[in-house]
Amino acid sequence: MSASQKLGSVKRDWRQRDVKVVLSALIIAVATVAIIALFASQLQRTLITSASSFLAADRQLEAEHGKPIPAEWREEARNRGLQTARMVEFSTMLSGGERFQLVSIKAVSDEYPLRGKIEFQQDADSDRQLLGQGPRPGEAWLNPRLVRLLEIDVGDTVEVGNLELTVSGLLVREPDGGFNLGGLAPRVMMHADDVDATGVIQEGSRVEYVNLFAGEEAALDGFYQWLQPRLEPSHEWESIRDGEALSESLQRAERFLLLGGSIAVLLASVAVAVASRQFAVGQRDTVALLKTLGLSSRRIGHMYLVRLSVWGLAGMAGGLLVALPVYGFLNNLMARVLEQEIPFTVDLPSLMPALATAVVSLFAFAYPPIRRLRHVPAMRVLRSQPGEADSRAWSDIAIAVVAIFGLVWLYAREVMLVVALIGGLVALLGTLALLGWLLLLALRRVTGGGNAWRLALVGLYRHRRASLSQIAVFAMTLMLASTLILVRSSLLADWQAQLPEQTPNHFLINIAPSTVDEVDAFWREQGQGLDTLYPMVRGRLTEINGQPVRQVVSKDDSVNALNRELNLTWMESLPEDNRIVAGDWFGSDQTEGVSVEAELAAELGVDVGDVLGFTIGSETIAEPITSIRTVQWESMKPNFYMAFPPGGALEGLPATWITSFYLPEDRKDALNEFTREFPTVSLLEVDHIIERIQAIVGQVTQAIEAILALILAASLVVMAAVVSATLQDRQREGALLRTLGGRQSLLVNSTMLEFGLAGLLAGILGVLAAESAVWALQYRMFGGEFRWHWQVALPIPLISGFVLALLGRWQLRPVLQVSPMLLLRRLE
């Protein structure tokens, strides 16, 4: 066949209905996957940037005990194309006006912050501004509460050690709020170059040097590779993913996006599969004709390969033409919601799954049946023999499963996700086959009649092949959409539970044992009850079963808890949100033992019965593990890796007490009175941090809703495509029924019932399959507990039945409007 002939046959293809359906499916597939992949990767970048502002950088390097971080390290980072900044944090007395106050100083270099903005006020009455740079040398910005505490104004001077600084503004909020429970007096920000001149920092002072880094992920990783062998135990390398409060939310959001994308890939394959299968089966007569005309089977195969390739390319081009504007629109929308600039970036890796999905599904579903037709004698093709089965259907299914599995794997690279989704689909199809068989047995004896119910049931039975495959596609579509709906609802519920209204937003630390009662009384008088007070003893984990911990745990770098002093506590009862996963909580008279947080226990490789040795000051203690418990790190309450029983090993060791409480914004003045009355108690204000976490969770939620909306739209398109695949047959049937004397209302009711029943059945199966997929996903990917989601699951079958009934009604339109005579002739 010459090139022009091939072109001619491709041109003719455009006019065929089946081909149009295949092309539309391809375009929808490419567009959906591309939009979701592009949007998800953009969202991920935006969220990470937004969350990175929590560190004011992409990575932080902290040195805890008074030794500055070598300047060469920053030099190396800059050589690798990273931005750097440095800061020094320490506590000291500050004098201003007539008063002295213990403050926590953060001295920053010009580059600070690398991510996020500083919220600043010129004075108490002016508007808040967002600044990308800290104070200049010779200046200081003070926390507004500190200014009131000292009874000074902006423009006055304050003294830090030997240095006099001018108060040039108010520090409302710094991007890196600081979760560290170190020195926590009111914040003062000054320039890093002024630190030496204060003379405050001496050998052995409690000071923390921090370096900030930002830049490309690859460069950051490369730098860390270089840095790792040079790090000492006092150094701590932190990324946003290590930040306790946000990291889990972010990881879950990322996984949600991944799940959404995988589901888009599956939906797209289903759409292309249905369409191309339909096309391939419809090619019987054409193949027979070509063979009759004397074409060799090799040339027939070749011809179809060329055609499929041309459509594949056309589908890709069309899909991208649809996807890019939609993505641009979503981008704008997101930029408006998040109130930040979002560049329009199209990264090629995000487009790959879309293109691969279209082409692989097209060939995997369209080619095998056509290939098989080549070997069937022409006569057999034209007139099939009774009882002749599609003997190779199983190999088709195998090819399809492998292809789809490969596609989702290509996209997600997460075994559990792929297994859960595909396993859910296979289970669904198995159940459907069984159910279909049972239904056939049950419906065989029903005969139709003037009754719409009977006609609908007979319709389901008589079109069993079409009905079952349509129900299968609907059920798969619904399963995928429901999975996303279910995961979304449990994610949102988890997030809301994590930071409810009145989450404690202030911590009191370093409460001396002698003042515990007074502190408690103070807040009770203010009408703000304190949460549980916990004693806190700082100590290091040094031995496991008598062996030095550094020998036992070889990958000690990854166990952060070993790099720093731990806060040890004793408690009588298990905190409400902790759960025992092994062993038992302390009995009422028990004084032995220690309860260890589950993740740390796993990292250390210890279990109930192992003996842990701690060094506390000059003392050492050793206790067997009696229980392992999970902790809600995101709860913003005091949480402890190690808990001892009251009267246990910690008894008699120097302890201070810690607690948290909720204070509304308008009661913040009480803090001044408190600091004056209890100058030695450190106060940590985390209200701004909580606000920001809530804001970010809000953003993530909106992003998730957007992805969900896209997926739901795609599902609807797939279902409409499936219905339209049999449109012509249905219309012909409708016309014939009318010719044979079926009333319009009978036709309408029975069709709506038939479709509605199919939809209901598909909905029930889909939701059940989705629940099982979610059950599998929940453990591995989202770490939550599995619950049945009746309130979400119940409406889905009803809605699907309703939507399908409407689709059925919609496809009948021409049958009702046009005279049956005309329609029959038109459809001939």
Place this chain on the structure above:
Amino acid sequence: MTDLSSGPRQTSEAILTVTDLTQRVDLGRDTLTILQGVSLEIKRGESVAIVGRSGSGKTTLLGLLAGLDTPTEGEVVLEGKAISRLSEDERAALRARRVGFVFQSFQLLPALTALENVMLPLELADFPDPQARARELLGRVGLGDRLTHTPRQLSGGEQQRVAIARAFACEPVILFADEPTGNLDNQTGQEIQELLMALNREQGTTLVMVTHDETLAARCQRRLTIEAGHLEAAREETA
């Protein structure tokens, strides 16, 4: 309902009366007249062939006679009912009980077996035990052993037999056939002819048939010729 039985052209034997039937199709700027002022009368039990060249309006006329479409002007009275004044559902009910159809392209539903195809009109008309009746009819047309075969597994002649069985299933008073042998070879066409005529006789059905087939037309009692939308009155003849 308007009582038309007292109309001047109504005889006790007329089953179908057509008065001044005109059908036009609106083509946007132009209107195409397909039928113009056709009047005719068909008596109960009669067999009538409508002949004419392709595009002369035969099939349109058949559709109008059967109430599958409504005329632009004029009136069709079937069994005393002016069908153009009936609602769509009333027409459907009339078709279900009183009218049968055979089409050139068979119009069987591909997903249904032969048996199910024949059961369809019986079910729609709420016939008692449609399956037994359908079996009986398929046996009568010689397909008693092909009940579970789908149209794809049947030859053209066999498909038309199924269609004929379906057409006679509800014992219609009038049967409309549109080129029933048009898609079949001579030999098979001949067999279908025989079958159609035989069943017609057995059931005493009125037969109205559009055909090109001279031998088939010749077997009808009367022949009406249509040319360019007009009934050639001169050539209305009785065989």
